[in-house]
Amino acid sequence: MMDVSCKELRKRAWNRLAQGGYGSSLGVSFLGNMIDSAAGVFTSGSIQYGTCKFYMEQQRGKRADFETMFSGFNRYGRTLVTGLLQMIFIFLWSLLFVIPGIIKSYSYALTGYVMVDFDLSGEEAITKSRELMKGYKWKLFCLRFSFIGWILLAAFFTFGLGAIFLAPYGKAAEAEFYAEVLRCHDIVIGDDKAQDADAITATDADTF
Numbered sequence: 021m022m023d024v025s026c027k028e029l030r031k032r033a034w035n036r037l038a039q040g041g042y043g044s045s046l047g048v049s050f051l052g053n054m055i056d057s058a059a060g061v062f063t064s065g066s067i068q069y070g071t072c073k074f075y076m077e078q079q080r081g082k083r084a085d086f087e088t089m090f091s092g093f094n095r096y097g098r099t100l101v102t103g104l105l106q107m108i109f110i111f112l113w114s115l116l117f118v119i120p121g122i123i124k125s126y127s128y129a130l131t132g133y134v135m136v137d138f139d140l141s142g143e144e145a146i147t148k149s150r151e152l153m154k155g156y157k158w159k160l161f162c163l164r165f166s167f168i169g170w171i172l173l174a175a176f177f178t179f180g181l182g183a184i185f186l187a188p189y190g191k192a193a194e195a196e197f198y199a200e201v202l203r204c205h206d207i208v209i210g211d212d213k214a215q216d217a218d219a220i221t222a223t224d225a226d227t228f
Contacts, residue, residue, distance in 0.1 A: 022159055024200050026166040033192035041078050045188035048074050048089045053187070065103020065142075066092030072132035075195035080209070099135065102142035106131060109146065126157040133198045137209060152201050163197055164190070 037045060052067045069092030078084040092099040106128050114121025130149040134140065140148060153160070167190055174182030202209065 022156060022200050022204050026159075026163045029163055029196045029200070030166065030189075030193050032196045033189060036078055036192055036196075037188060041084060042188060044084065044086050045075070045078065045192065046185065047086055049187035049191060050184055052089055061104060061107065062100070063103075064107070065099035065101070066090075066096055068092070068103060068132040069095075069099045069135050071191065072195075073136045075191050076133060076136060076198070078192065079195040079199055098142060102131060102135060102145055105142050105146055123157065126160055127153050129153060129157075129160055129194075130198055130201065133195075137202075152205060156201055156204075160194075160197060163193060167193075 048071060052071050055063050056067055067089065070089035073091055074084045074088040077088060109128065110121050110125050113124040127150040128146050130152050131145050134145045134148045134152070138145065138148060167186070170186050170189070171183065174180060174186055
């Protein structure tokens with residue numbers, strides 16, 4: 021069970037950014053959104069991988085270079101398939117109604133981080149994310165919702181431009197959330213490889 025508050029996760033994220041990583045984080049978030057807007061499905065998985073890796077390295081006290089955001093293109097085939105599968109699964113669940121699609125989007129929220137830490141195929145990474153997120157979807161929803169004040173300020177007082185500067189804060193907070201989820205599952209990250217004490221595997225019969 022995660023006993024860390026959303027406030028604490030945001031505080032940790034802010035401290036990480038305040039230590040000198042905000043400029044590069046802003047560039048990663050802005051450029052990543054621009055590339056996704058231009059190329060869509062062809063880059064979403066790769067940008068997701070690179071962005072997650074950037075914020076994970078930052079969260080773990082490593083040097084997070086701007087070039088890290090392009091690391092997903094080094095394994096383009098796998099990241100492309102992962103991004104496509106996420107879109108397809110969420111779309112299919114949304115056909116049942118909007119809410120199931122939203123719930124599944126939270127189940128798959130850690131897929132990019134999982135792709136970095138575990139050597140899994142696209143479908144396995146999605147399944148792994150779903151396994152890790154069991155019992156934590158509401159927590160992630162609350163974390164994202166806790167930014168509502170900043171989002172409203174950005175929308176009404178900066179005509180949406182403030183959202184550009186807010187994005188790194190949100191992504192850094194999600195990286196902190198991912199670190200806590202790993203801790204709750206007794207998963208230790210060492211030598212850039214995940215060691216799972218509970219041996220969570222991607223063998224769930226429920227593909228979606």
